[in-house]
Amino acid sequence: MPQHRELCLVTPLSLFFILFSLNVATAIAGDQNPFSPKGYLTRYWNKEVRNDAVGPTFLLSKASPLSAVQSASFAKLASENALQTKLPEFCSAAKLLCFPDLGESLEKHVKDASFTGYSGRNFTNYGTDRLAGADSFKNYSLGENLPVDSFRRYSRDSVNHKDKFNNYAADGNVIDQSFNSYAAGATSGTGDFKRYADSTNVPNLRFTSYSDDSNGRAQSFTAYSENANAGQQSFTSYAKHGNGAPNEFTGYGTSSNVAASDFTGYSESGNGINDTFTNYGNDENNPTERFKSYGDGGNAGSEKFSNYRDKANVGESSFQSYGKNSNSDKVSFVNYGKSFNNGSESFTGYGKGSQGGSVGFKIYGFNNTFKDYKDKKSAKFTEYVADEKTSLASASGSLAKRWVEPGKFFRESMLKKGTVMPFPDIKDKMPERSFLPRTISSKLPFATAKLSELKRIFHAEDNSTMEKIITDALQECERAPSKGETKRCVASAEDMIDFATSVLGRNVVVRTTDNVSGAKGDIVVGSVKGINGGKVTQSVSCHQSLFPYLLYYCHSVPKVRVYEADLLDPTSKAKINHGVAICHLDTSAWSPTHGSFAALGSGPGRIEVCHWIFQNDLTWTIAD
Numbered sequence: 157m158p159q160h161r162e163l164c165l166v167t168p169l170s171l172f173f174i175l176f177s178l179n180v181a182t183a184i185a186g187d188q189n190p191f192s193p194k195g196y197l198t199r200y201w202n203k204e205v206r207n208d209a210v211g212p213t214f215l216l217s218k219a220s221p222l223s224a225v226q227s228a229s230f231a232k233l234a235s236e237n238a239l240q241t242k243l244p245e246f247c248s249a250a251k252l253l254c255f256p257d258l259g260e261s262l263e264k265h266v267k268d269a270s271f272t273g274y275s276g277r278n279f280t281n282y283g284t285d286r287l288a289g290a291d292s293f294k295n296y297s298l299g300e301n302l303p304v305d306s307f308r309r310y311s312r313d314s315v316n317h318k319d320k321f322n323n324y325a326a327d328g329n330v331i332d333q334s335f336n337s338y339a340a341g342a343t344s345g346t347g348d349f350k351r352y353a354d355s356t357n358v359p360n361l362r363f364t365s366y367s368d369d370s371n372g373r374a375q376s377f378t379a380y381s382e383n384a385n386a387g388q389q390s391f392t393s394y395a396k397h398g399n400g401a402p403n404e405f406t407g408y409g410t411s412s413n414v415a416a417s418d419f420t421g422y423s424e425s426g427n428g429i430n431d432t433f434t435n436y437g438n439d440e441n442n443p444t445e446r447f448k449s450y451g452d453g454g455n456a457g458s459e460k461f462s463n464y465r466d467k468a469n470v471g472e473s474s475f476q477s478y479g480k481n482s483n484s485d486k487v488s489f490v491n492y493g494k495s496f497n498n499g500s501e502s503f504t505g506y507g508k509g510s511q512g513g514s515v516g517f518k519i520y521g522f523n524n525t526f527k528d529y530k531d532k533k534s535a536k537f538t539e540y541v542a543d544e545k546t547s548l549a550s551a552s553g554s555l556a557k558r559w560v561e562p563g564k565f566f567r568e569s570m571l572k573k574g575t576v577m578p579f580p581d582i583k584d585k586m587p588e589r590s591f592l593p594r595t596i597s598s599k600l601p602f603a604t605a606k607l608s609e610l611k612r613i614f615h616a617e618d619n620s621t622m623e624k625i626i627t628d629a630l631q632e633c634e635r636a637p638s639k640g641e642t643k644r645c646v647a648s649a650e651d652m653i654d655f656a657t658s659v660l661g662r663n664v665v666v667r668t669t670d671n672v673s674g675a676k677g678d679i680v681v682g683s684v685k686g687i688n689g690g691k692v693t694q695s696v697s698c699h700q701s702l703f704p705y706l707l708y709y710c711h712s713v714p715k716v717r718v719y720e721a722d723l724l725d726p727t728s729k730a731k732i733n734h735g736v737a738i739c740h741l742d743t744s745a746w747s748p749t750h751g752s753f754a755a756l757g758s759g760p761g762r763i764e765v766c767h768w769i770f771q772n773d774l775t776w777t778i779a780d
Contacts, residue, residue: 191224193593197649204653206662207779214668214774215649218706220593222250227593234599240613251590253704254614255332255622283311283319290318297325297333308336316344326354329587332621334362343371350378357585360621361389371399378406388624390418405433419447433461444472565752566766568739571719575681576726579674579735584772589706597647597705604630614704622704629703639745643711645701652708656696656776659712667720668774673732674723682722682731687777692717696776697738697769715741718777738775739766 189195197219201212220227226249233239239246247254283291297305305325311317325333339347347367353359367373563578570577591597601609607627616622633645642659646652656664667687687693695718698710716738723733744761746752752765769775 189224193220193222193227193591195224196593200650201653204657204662205664207665212666214666215652218591219649220250220590220596222593226250227595231593231595231599234596237609239600240615243613243615247704250592250596250705251588252592253587253589253625253702255620279305279307279310281309281312282307283314283317284309286311286314286317288316290320292320292322293324294320294322296321296323297328305332306334306336307338308334309340310335310337311339311342311345311347312337313341314339314345315342317342318345319347321347321349321352323351324349324353325356325359326351328353328356328359329585332360334619335364335366336362337365337368338363339367339370339373339375340365341369342367342373345373347373347375348378349376352377359389360624362619363391364619366391367403375403376406377404388418390420390619392418392420402432417443417445419445560751560755562755564767565755567756568717568764568766571681571684571721571737571739571766573681573684576678577681579677579679579723580768581672581675582669582768582770583672583675584700584770586700586702586772589704591648591706594648594650597651600647602630602633602645602647604634625702626704629701629707632701632709633707637711638713640714640742641711643709646698646708646710647705652698652710655710659696660694660776660778663779664776665779666774666776667718667736667769669736669769669771670734672771674725678726679733680724680726680729682724684719684721687718687720687780690717690719692741693777695738697773698775699773713740717741718775736769736775737766738769739764 190199194216197216201215222230230239230242230246230250233242233246243254246252291311311319319339333353339345353361367375561578561580563580566577592600600613604627607623607630610616610626611623614622614626616626629645637643644651644655646655687695692715694712695716696710696712698708701707701709719737719739721735721737722731723735724730725732741764742761743750743752743763743765746760746765748759750760752767753759756763756765
């Protein structure tokens with residue numbers, strides 16, 4: 157009997173450990189391990205937010221998927237500056253944006269190669285000294301997420317060798333392609349790029365030391381990076397010291413959105429070079445084209461631009477040291493920069509020091525600057541319209557609207573029941589990522605001054621897409637706030653909660669549009685609710701930034717009103733979505749080239765501008 161009583165004896169302390177163990181086991185068996193990042197986030201929300209609102213599903217869905225053990229392990233590596241040694245495992249487990257390391261280098265081949273449905277390869281010292289023959293790439297890196305390809309010492313010193321790229325990296329997302337020392341010293345032969353990087357999102361395409369010292373080798377780019385979104389194209393030391401090498405760009409960057417191109421050291425000191433740009437940058441939105449040291453020191457060459465930046469919307473182009481010190485070169489622009497909605501074009505050192513040849517412009521657009529260019533007696537300008545504001549100005553509104561999707565911006569008066577209006581494509585097009593636990597993000601560098609450390613951690617090579625992604629995000633986060641703006645970049649859900657509550661207090665709620673239903677079509681506005689009774693209120697809006705881990709740019713701006721509205725199918729009148737919209741009442745500090753003014757037909761400070769909260773973005777407000 158005493159023995160039985162001893163077995164049944166349970167002290168308060170032992171009871172605590174029994175119950176605690178049962179709770180932990182139950183939690184681990186379910187979705188919310190209390191020691192996981194998601195479990196910690198739930199507790200943090202309950203501690204920091206002082207109302208009855210349940211921790212938002214949205215934030216929990218973005219929390220790190222790492223287990224408690226994984227989180228502790230990677231946090232230890234981060235504190236020891238050794239996270240880069242386990243980067244593939246870390247990226248996979250934490251659901252981050254990381255580029256795969258290139259595959260094994262292809263250095264040798266014994267016959268002509270036809271690459272179909274191929275990707276993720278490293279071509280190093282490939283095709284050197286090839287005599288004739290052809291290598292063909294078809295459907296290369298097609299429709300992929302994060303494709304990385306590298307061509308180094310490719311077709312070097314080849315003779316009459318042909319390289320064909322057909323449908324290369326089309327429809328890709330965040331692509332990274334580099335062509336280094338490509339066809340250097342080649343004689344004759346061709347390089348043919350067709351439908352290259354078409355309809356891509358955030359492409360980074362680099363042509364470095366391309367076709368340098370070649371002799372009579374022709375390069376053709378057809379439908380190059382058309383319909384692309386954002387991204388960067390760079391041509392550095394392209395066809396330098398080339399002899400009789402024609403380079404043809406047809407349909408370059410047409411209909412791209414916020415694209416940038418750099419041509420540096422292009423056709424420098426070439427002999428008999430023949431470069432043709434046809435339909436370059438046409439119909440682009442806010443493009444940036446930089447031509448630096450283009451055709452300098454050329455001899456008896458020809459540079460021709462036809463339909464350059466025609467019907468482009470705003471943007472900036474610069475030509476520095478163009479055709480300088482050339483001999484008998486012929487340089488002509490036909491229909492240059494006749495844009496809608498003024499952009500900015502600057503020509504510096506154009507044709508200066510050249511001997512013989514000709515420099516001419518025909519149908520040249522307005523809002524352009526020439527400095528230090530060849531004397532006016534030798535330079536011929538036909539239909540120069542630097543001050544034209546007639547038909548272009550009147551037509552700019554309708555044509556510029558093609559770059560602002562219907563419904564992306566609207567007036568506050570449209571937020572009333574029964575209004576039929578277009579609903580934009582609010583789908584999140586960024587690669588899917590998760591927040592890092594604060595225990596890890598707090599140990600990682602996050603500053604431009606620490607760029608080299610970040611590049612080492614995320615295996616970012618110089619001039620790579622990853623380097624650009626990191627650099628762009630850091631610069632935006634370090635930018636000084638605009639007038640009246642309070643801003644912060646947050647790398648964890650806990651950081652976002654801290655920033656929102658520091659601005660709004662602890663009685664807050666998170667609001668976002670429910671889904672993407674109705675996008676790219678018409679919707680009918682159902683019942684509408686103005687937050688804070690429809691009065692001017694404070695809010696904190698958070699927008700995704702492209703970065704290896706989930707990063708949000710959060711900011712609060714003055715004088716806004718926030719609304720929630722049911723969105724109905726225009727035919728059945730059934731509810732298909734629940735949207736959140738924010739109206740900016742003070743637009744006086746906005747740029748005159750802001751897309752909202754092109755769409756709504758006004759200017760800074762003259763109207764309010766409203767927009768929907770897109771998928772995976774959110775706005776915080778004080779709870780009603």
